Amino acid sequence: MAILNMVQAINLALRQEMERDEKVVLLGQDIGINGGVFRVTDGLWKQFGDSRVMDTPLAEAGIIGTSIGLAMTGFKPVAEIQFDGFFYPGFDQVISHAARMRNRTRGVLTCPLVVRMPYGGGVRALEHHSESMEAIFAHTPGIKVVIPSTPKEAKGLLISAIRDPDPVIFLEPKRIYRAIKEEVPEGEYLIPLGKANVMQQGNQVTLVSYGAMLWVCQKALEQLKGKYSVEVIDLRTVSPLDSDTIISSIKKTGRCVIVQEGPRSFGVAAEIIAQINEKALFELQAPVERVTGHDIILPYYKNELNCIPSEERIVFAVEKVMKG
Amino acid sequence: MARTKIASFSIEYLQVMDEHGEIDEHLMPQISQAMILKMLRTMLYSRKFDEKMLSLQRQGRIGTIPQGKGQEACSVGAVACMNLDDIIFPSYREWAALIWRGVPLKYVFMNFSGDERGNSADFNYRVFPFNIPIATHMPHAVGVALGMKLKKKNRVVACFLGDGTTSEGDFHESMNFAGVFKVPCVFICQNNQYAISTPTKKQTASETFAQKGIAYGMPCLRVDGNDVFAVYVAVQEAIARARRGEGPTFIEAYTYRLCDHTTSDDAKRYRSDEEFRAWEKKDPLLRLKAFAEKRNLWTKSDEEKFLGEVEGKIDQQVEEFETMPMPDFEDMFKYMFAEMTGPQKEQLNYIKQFKGKYHGHT
Numbered sequence: 001m002a003i004l005n006m007v008q009a010i011n012l013a014l015r016q017e018m019e020r021d022e023k024v025v026l027l028g029q030d031i032g033i034n035g036g037v038f039r040v041t042d043g044l045w046k047q048f049g050d051s052r053v054m055d056t057p058l059a060e061a062g063i064i065g066t067s068i069g070l071a072m073t074g075f076k077p078v079a080e081i082q083f084d085g086f087f088y089p090g091f092d093q094v095i096s097h098a099a100r101m102r103n104r105t106r107g108v109l110t111c112p113l114v115v116r117m118p119y120g121g122g123v124r125a126l127e128h129h130s131e132s133m134e135a136i137f138a139h140t141p142g143i144k145v146v147i148p149s150t151p152k153e154a155k156g157l158l159i160s161a162i163r164d165p166d167p168v169i170f171l172e173p174k175r176i177y178r179a180i181k182e183e184v185p186e187g188e189y190l191i192p193l194g195k196a197n198v199m200q201q202g203n204q205v206t207l208v209s210y211g212a213m214l215w216v217c218q219k220a221l222e223q224l225k226g227k228y229s230v231e232v233i234d235l236r237t238v239s240p241l242d243s244d245t246i247i248s249s250i251k252k253t254g255r256c257v258i259v260q261e262g263p264r265s266f267g268v269a270a271e272i273i274a275q276i277n278e279k280a281l282f283e284l285q286a287p288v289e290r291v292t293g294h295d296i297i298l299p300y301y302k303n304e305l306n307c308i309p310s311e312e313r314i315v316f317a318v319e320k321v322m323k324g
Numbered sequence: 325m326a327r328t329k330i331a332s333f334s335i336e337y338l339q340v341m342d343e344h345g346e347i348d349e350h351l352m353p354q355i356s357q358a359m360i361l362k363m364l365r366t367m368l369y370s371r372k373f374d375e376k377m378l379s380l381q382r383q384g385r386i387g388t389i390p391q392g393k394g395q396e397a398c399s400v401g402a403v404a405c406m407n408l409d410d411i412i413f414p415s416y417r418e419w420a421a422l423i424w425r426g427v428p429l430k431y432v433f434m435n436f437s438g439d440e441r442g443n444s445a446d447f448n449y450r451v452f453p454f455n456i457p458i459a460t461h462m463p464h465a466v467g468v469a470l471g472m473k474l475k476k477k478n479r480v481v482a483c484f485l486g487d488g489t490t491s492e493g494d495f496h497e498s499m500n501f502a503g504v505f506k507v508p509c510v511f512i513c514q515n516n517q518y519a520i521s522t523p524t525k526k527q528t529a530s531e532t533f534a535q536k537g538i539a540y541g542m543p544c545l546r547v548d549g550n551d552v553f554a555v556y557v558a559v560q561e562a563i564a565r566a567r568r569g570e571g572p573t574f575i576e577a578y579t580y581r582l583c584d585h586t587t588s589d590d591a592k593r594y595r596s597d598e599e600f601r602a603w604e605k606k607d608p609l610l611r612l613k614a615f616a617e618k619r620n621l622w623t624k625s626d627e628e629k630f631l632g633e634v635e636g637k638i639d640q641q642v643e644e645f646e647t648m649p650m651p652d653f654e655d656m657f658k659y660m661f662a663e664m665t666g667p668q669k670e671q672l673n674y675i676k677q678f679k680g681k682y683h684g685h686t
Contacts, residue, residue, distance in 0.1 A: 025474070051474055057504055062463050062497030069467015072452075075474070077467075089493065096457055097464065103659040105453060106444035110662075142660055165662040194665060240665035 001183040006176060009151035009184045010040050010116075013158040014078065016188070018048055021076065024162060027054045027063050028080030037082055038118055038177060060090030064115060068098050071113040076162060081117035084171070085128030090115070091137075098167040099142030114161045119147070119171035120212050120261055121308050124301040131298050132211075132262035137169050138239035138271075144168045144193055145238040147211040150176075152184045156191030157236060164193060173212035180215065194237045196245040202231035205321055206249040208272060209259040210235040213309060217259055220314035228322055238268055243275040250276060254285035255321045259309050264292040286324025289317040333538050335531075336545040340553035343606045345614030353557050357621055362424075363404055363552050364616055365630060367396040367609045370420035372634045373429060374583070376642070377436070381587045385646070386437045392417040394550075394582030397608035398514045400424065401555025401577075402482055405563055409450060411472075413465040415484040415514065416454045417581075425449045429638065433645040440659075441651060459485065459492030462511075466498045469507035469572075480566045481509045482559070488519025490533055499574070503540035508566035510559055511537075511574045514549060516581040521594035537574030549577030550608035582607065650684045 004012065018024045026041060032055035035042030045053040056063050060081055067077035081087045098111040121130030137145045146161055146168055148154035154172065161168040191197075199214070200221075207230050209217050214234055221230060231249050235242065250256050256276065258269040269290035276288055291309040299307055340351045374391040381389050392399070399420035403412065414421050419432065427449045435442025435454065443453035452468075455461035465483035472479045489495050490513065502509050515533050517524050530536060537544025543565065547554040555577055562573030580603040584591045591600075616622035657664055657672045664672070675682075 054505075057497070057500050059497040059500065061460075061494050062466075062501045065460065065463020065494060065498060066467035066470060066501055069464040069469070070471045070474075071467075072464065073468050073471030073475075075471055093460065093463065093494075096460055102661070104440050104443050105659075106441055106655070107659050108444045108447055109453075144661075240667050242666065244666065 002186055003181050004151050004184040005178045005181050006148070006151045006154045006172065007038055007040050007178060009155040010158055010172065011042060011044070012184065012186075013155045013162075014041065014044060015047070017159055017162045018044065018052060022052075023074060024076045024078060025052050025054065025070065026078050026080065027056050027067055029056060029058055029063070029082050031055060031080050036080060038174070040116075040172075041080065060086055060088075061093050064090035064093035064098070067113050067115075068093060068101070068111055071098075071111045072101065072109050076112050076114075078114045078116060078162060081115060083129050084117045084119040084133065085131060087115075087117055094143060094167065094169070095140050099140055102166065103142060110165060111167050112165050113167045114158075114170055115167070116158075116170045116172060118174035118177065120173045120175055121298060121304050122175035122212065124304075127300060130301070130304060132260070132293065134171055134238050135262055135267045138268060142167070144240065145171065146193060146236065147171045147173065147238055148236070149173070149211055149214040149234050150180055151182050152189075153191065153234070153236065155184050156189045157193065159188070160190045160193050163190070168193070171211065175212040176215050191236065194240050194242060196242040197234040197236055198231060198245065198249065199234050200230065200232040202229040203252055204229040205255040205257065205318060206231045206233060206246065206253045207257050207259070207318070208233045208235065208246055210238060210268075211261065213259045213261050216309060216311050217314055220311040220318070223311060223315050224318060228318065230318070235268075241268075241271060241275070243272070243279065246272060246275065247279045250280045251283050254283055255324070256284070256288045257314070257317045257321055258288065258290045259314055260290065260292045261308055262293050263295050264290070265295050267292060286321045289321050291317045333535070335534050337547070338545060338554045338558060339548035339551050340557060341551045341611060341615060343550070343611055345611050345618060347553065347615065351557065353553060353560065355553070355556065359404060360612075360616060361621060363400050364612050364622060366400050366420050366424050367552075367612065368627070368630060369423050369634050370396050370399075371609060372631060373419050373423070373638060376638050377432075378587065380433070380642070386433055388586050388588050389436045390417045390586045391583040392419045394603070394607065395514050395516060395579050396420045397552040397612070398512060398549045398555055398577040398579055399484070401552040402484075402510070402512050402559045405556055405560040406480065406482060410479050410563070411468055411481045412451045413461050413481065413483040414451060414454060415486060416456065418454075418484055421484070422451060425451050427451055428641060430641040430645040433642065434648070437645070439651060440655075441648075459489045459494040459498075462489070462494055462498035463501065465509055466502045466505070466507055469502070469509035470505050473505070473507055478567055479508070480563050481507075482512060483509055484512050484514065486519065487513065487515040487517065487524060487527055487533055488522065489513070490536055491527055499537070499540040499542070502572040503542050506569070506571035508569075509572045510562040510566060511572065512559065513574065513576045514579055515576050516579050518581065518585075518595065520585045520589060523594075532576060534574065534576035540574070542572045542574050544574040544576070546576040546578055549579030550606050550611060552608060552612055579608075580606070653679070653682055
């Protein structure tokens, strides 16, 4: 075991998968000699060379489209988009092609492709560097959306994403790229996609979140220490959503708070609430609370933390459902 | 200090055979009689197929279709100089390329009758499915060509596109990638002078489409796209360069669509009769036929016999297409991922209770 941050854990996952399978290739801007702007691919170009770690022109649709071509030829491309806010030209290739290829060819052609990118706010970055738009991706049939919450999680989930036979969008919460260090298994370590994780057992209230928001949830739980028995669920994979884990927890607790960084309407929390409505409405002791961003353009960084859920808002929501 | 010219460019135009089927012997490629006849037969076949598609569409047996009439020489000239394991990214009117490779045409009928199985032809034909959005297939072609280069396979990719395609961002991104990564890819731009109704002059301020290759550091030229030999020469040279590891080529094939954009289009709204009639005289099929007849390679009775055979083959494909069972509605879910997700399983179970009431199912 080594103590690593998320950047180092992702680097380790990429290195090990590239050593294991020569079909794994990386494409992206500044990922070669520079090791990526967040240094996630540091040292990989030196170890694997130009044909495995490809610095590309500055063109997101080109990066994803070329990766689709490689994927259809038997490679396992892992494309890096430099920042989530610049992904959208490339998202056309994902939604129009990667997501559809298996279905439209009845399985003749497939797209085992991973698109990685730093995601989310809270790092005092420039405009276009801080949004959380996972709901757009999750609403797209044919792709999986994975968001890790810790270094160890990032390693296990990324390896599964690379080995997955279908396209995966892997969103790396940049706020916790270096904020958390933990022991990360050095050997082969996989966490299955599509399965949520019960991080902490409890029986009075279910707290559901993912990515960097779990880190804020932990701070909220410190404030609430000893007051309630909270079951904490890390979604790990936003789509497909593991509603079974959430529903069985709610059957135990009868109360639920969902925390998401992205805008409130049409979001992941809304989908979870719909699932609860369908499968566990009469188990509820109180209406489900969601703590979310607002339906506004994420403010520039002076005000961003007034949009992104805070520990105070999470505490407030938990107190509210407990009183309900 | 200086103010000097640091680069200059020019664009070549190539025509080997004129509209009367006369050729320039110096420009004529080494090409066997058997190959010339295969070209002619494929173009005839493609045109017959166009007619059948139109007739089925008019009878409501298939949906909206594009046709290939007028542009067959671009397809045939290109695929004729490719190896069978070279890869084709067709445009949506590339019947001739499919016919050349032997792709069963029932797949085309399926595709244009709203059935995904139309894209499931065995990939051993090395023909990718049609791409419906414009230009977004180009980076795929580049990715596949890059894959061939990385795997050290000596295989080339031919990527077909149209004049309107050159305005899309993905055109420029993929051309740039192709140049930078020096991939074995030949881009064949069929400039039929209209993107639906939008004429060339509203599409680009460039004098030619060919010159767009210059910006991406690749050899480029314009050929007479109704002259199958000119296309053949240009593509053959491009493929040879690609196989030598010298990267991509951009070819503008100057041509004309002798039909509507699709069966939902009426080209008379934007093209004059006069213009259309002038281009009918430059028909690539008539030109090659004139060439072959002058050399006694082809006669009227050969043609009658061949068209009879083709009609039988096409009817056979129509029969196979029309007797196919309706796709199972579970197939809607089955191919989204390698394994169905939890939500998909739930949704499939939900719709199963309506099975008897499903459209097209009993």
